[in-house]
Amino acid sequence: HTSSTAGGSPVSLTRFLLEEQRAGHVSADLRLLIEVVARACKTISIAVGKGALGGVLGDAGTPGVASMNIEGEAQKKLDVIANDVLLEANAWGGHLAGLASEEMDHSQPIPDVYPRGNYLLLFDPLDGSSNIDVNISVGTIFSVLRCPDGVTTPGDEHFLQPGTAQVAAGYCTYGPSTMLVLTVGHGTHAFTLDREVGSFVLTTRGMTIPEETKEFAVNMSNQRFWEAPMQRYVGDLLTGKEGPRGKDFNMRWVASMVADVHRILTRGGIFSYPLDSKCRDKGGKLRLMYEANPMSFLVEQAGGAATTGRMRMLEVQPTGLHMRVPVFLGSRREVEAATAYHLEHDAAH
Ligand code: P6P
Numbered sequence: 001h002t003s004s005t006a007g008g009s010p011v012s013l014t015r016f017l018l019e020e021q022r023a024g025h026v027s028a029d030l031r032l033l034i035e036v037v038a039r040a041c042k043t044i045s046i047a048v049g050k051g052a053l054g055g056v057l058g059d060a061g062t063p064g065v066a067s068m069n070i071e072g073e074a075q076k077k078l079d080v081i082a083n084d085v086l087l088e089a090n091a092w093g094g095h096l097a098g099l100a101s102e103e104m105d106h107s108q109p110i111p112d113v114y115p116r117g118n119y120l121l122l123f124d125p126l127d128g129s130s131n132i133d134v135n136i137s138v139g140t141i142f143s144v145l146r147c148p149d150g151v152t153t154p155g156d157e158h159f160l161q162p163g164t165a166q167v168a169a170g171y172c173t174y175g176p177s178t179m180l181v182l183t184v185g186h187g188t189h190a191f192t193l194d195r196e197v198g199s200f201v202l203t204t205r206g207m208t209i210p211e212e213t214k215e216f217a218v219n220m221s222n223q224r225f226w227e228a229p230m231q232r233y234v235g236d237l238l239t240g241k242e243g244p245r246g247k248d249f250n251m252r253w254v255a256s257m258v259a260d261v262h263r264i265l266t267r268g269g270i271f272s273y274p275l276d277s278k279c280r281d282k283g284g285k286l287r288l289m290y291e292a293n294p295m296s297f298l299v300e301q302a303g304g305a306a307t308t309g310r311m312r313m314l315e316v317q318p319t320g321l322h323m324r325v326p327v328f329l330g331s332r333r334e335v336e337a338a339t340a341y342h343l344e345h346d347a348a349h
Contacts, residue, residue, distance in 0.1 A: 013038055013180065013191050013200040025186045026168070029117050033095035033144065034168060037121070038180055038191075038200055040089040041140050041172035044082045044126070045193065048138065048174045056081060057133050069103050078132055079103055082125035082140060096121050097147035098154035100321055102290055107321060109153045116152065119167070120145040120159055122290040127171075128256030137175035139258025143294040144168040156321050159289065163314030169294035173258045181207070181265065181298060188265065188302040209304035210268035213331035215250045217260045217271045225276035229345035230309070233338050245337075257286065261295050261329070265302055270330040270338060274309060284308075284324040288316060292327050305335040309342040 017031040026034070047056055060075040061067035067075045083103040090096050091110060095117035100107035102124040110116045123142040131138050145161050147154050170182035178193035180200050188207045191200035216237055223231065240248040252269070254260050260271050279285045286292050296306030296313040306313040306329035316325060328338050 010194075011202040011205075013182075013202070016189065016191070016202050020184055020186070023186075026184050029095045030119065030144065030167060030184070032093065033090075033117070033119055033121070034170075034182065034184075036089050036093045036095065037086070037123075037142055037170075038172075040086045041178070041180060042193065042198065042200075043085045043089075044078075044140055045172070045174050045178040047081055047085075048078060048126075048132065051135060075103065076126070076129040076132055078138075079126045079129045086121075086123055086125055086140075086142075090121060093117070095119055097151065098158070099123070100156070100159050100289065101125060102127075102287060102322070107154065107156050107159055109155075112153075118147050120147050120154060122159060122294075124287070124290045127258050127291065128254075131254075131256045136254060136256055137173055137259040138256055139171050139173040139262075141171045141258060141290055141294050142169065143290055143297070159321055160318040162317055163288075163293035163296055166293060166297050166314075169297040171258050171261070171294065171298070173262050175259065175262075179203075179262070181262065183298050183301040185297075185301065188298045190265075207265050207302045209265060209299065209302045209331055211303070211331055211333045213268040213270060213334050214247055215252060215267075215269040216334075217252050217254075217264070217269055217330075219253055219255065219273070220251070222276045222278070225278050227275055227342075227345075229341040230272075230274045230276075232345075233341040257291060257295065261299070264304070264330040265298065268331045270328065270334040272329075272338065273327045275326045279324065282324050284326040286324060286327050288313075288318055288323045288325045289321060292325050292329075295327075296329055299329045303332065304330050305332040306330075307335060307339045309339055310346065 020026045021031050056077045059066045060077045060080045092114050094115040097116045098109045100122045128138040168184045172180045180191040190204040192203040194201050236244045237249045273286050299306050308326050
């Protein structure tokens with residue numbers, strides 16, 4: 001239910017996190033870490049909001065020499081800015097032992113000039129950044145793990161923990177309003193940025209995804225590249241109420257995961273980026289550690305489900321920091337149906 005006030009006064013993110021700490025849901029350090037990330041997202045929101053006026057659109061790098069990330073994808077200037085904002089904000093806080101980002105080949109331990117904490121932060125600083133230049137919502141996605149006991153200088157291998165090990169996850173969506181959506185393992189909650197005051201205000205305590213849906217999100221242009229069970233699953237969706245699913249479906253695809261997932265958390269739906277013959281060799285398109293896992297944690301905490309099409313997303317054992325996976329997440333019943341198509345196919349072949 002949406003409640004932006006508790007006994008009259010709006011509940012800020014700071015107050016919400018203090019109450020979560022008193023309830024024993026977060027440590028003081030984790031509370032402060034989340035506040036640092038939220039503050040960095042406010043800075044990113046301002047940079048993104050300037051659009052063409054900020055001189056930050058377009059590709060990073062110098063004219064004619066684009067800068068590429070580990071995947072060989074052109075970085076946008078705002079990708080690099082968002083990454084730097086999150087690195088700088090978290091360097092001196094003292095809550096982290098290390099961080100990892102889509103924009104960095106390897107993880108980084110906190111510089112030893114600063115005190116180190118017990119958490120590991122992973123993030124996609126600006127997901128969907130190809131949408132920035134056409135003014136479509138983009139977002140920051142983050143995931144928090146514990147640094148293994150006794151590890152003072154974490155390396156990539158210490159980040160390779162399954163999604164069930166996350167202690168917090170969230171995203172900030174830079175849309176018509178800037179919203180922070182967060183879980184610390186006790187429900188999924190939404191905060192809206194009050195630009196006048198500059199603070200995030202609780203606007204939905206306990207987001208809940210309807211179990212059933214009539215709306216799917218997939219990039220249909222990849223249909224001919226999909227595996228057989230995916231083609232059959234979507235084919236059945238498209239036959240509508242005369243078909244095996246017995247109802248008509250609508251489709252939405254923003255091509256910005258944060259925007260698509262936020263819609264699904266808000267009104268239900270199923271999001272899918274399945275294996276296709278183009279991305280099969282890489283294991284999928286979306287990344288496990290800082291896209292699929294945080295989003296799956298948020299979705300499960302909102303009563304939804306998230307799988308790779310074959311297994312629960314949060315139980316996937318990571319083999320690499322930038323590991324990719326197929327993704328099905330959203331309304332529980334629909335994700336179970338899509339997953340059944342894949343498991344039945346595998347059992348028969
Ligand atoms: P496609 C954005 O580049 C992204 O990583 C996700 O945010 C989004 O869901 C997906 O890729 C879009 O992929 O192939 O439809 O452009």
